[in-house]
Amino acid sequence: MPNSALKVRYQQYLDCLNAQAWERLGDFVAQAVVYNGECIGLAGYRAMLERDYQTIPDLRFVSDLLLAEPPWIACRLVFDCSPRGSFLGLETHGERITFSEQVFYRFEQGKIVQVQSLIDEAAVRRAVAQP
């Protein structure tokens, strides 16, 4: 798959998340997906995303920076949202928070099989600590 096609595929995956179209998640994520070294599988991946949306009803996945070198995608995602309840081990109360995620994805046959994600937890902590 050429660079541009892989980027289109990845954007379709983000669109699927933003639509919370969980019944289509398996079109983009493999059954045996490994997330940060752990084989959580498609069901675990979906459960993680559903939990994220419960905590952050206005969650939106926006790509700020996107590189493709098949079979890999690297993306910087920027979030501007208002979590409610426990998020990254912090108690939040609907504060508006801006933070980023820098993440690598490996694709096989058009589906994500591996994710290495880092979230800017320090930015979240700073935002939650503000009065």
Added chain:
Amino acid sequence: MPNSALKVRYQQYLDCLNAQAWERLGDFVAQAVVYNGECIGLAGYRAMLERDYQTIPDLRFVSDLLLAEPPWIACRLVFDCSPRGSFLGLETHGERITFSEQVFYRFEQGKIVQVQSLIDEAAVRRAVAQP
């Protein structure tokens, strides 16, 4: 610059860091380099790296995953080292710590002009908290 040449250039930059060859840092990093949104400049960048080596004498930059799509590089660096003293706001005592950094670099004329870096601070906290 094609993908492969940019990767070679980036590896030379890592070699420069691992050699602590600070007098050559300006060959790879632009005078007006911006780090995580702040224009720290070459002098500030060098000072940051020198501080890192003071805290972590056995610091070594090893690329675990490297994508190039000029003018951008995305890299997952893995560190296996023993910080001493204050590191990421945590008091360390020579514990051996393994953690990653996921980072994007923009190059102009062969030099790094922009860096977006995230460090896995949670992994460092877990390692330092262990008995």
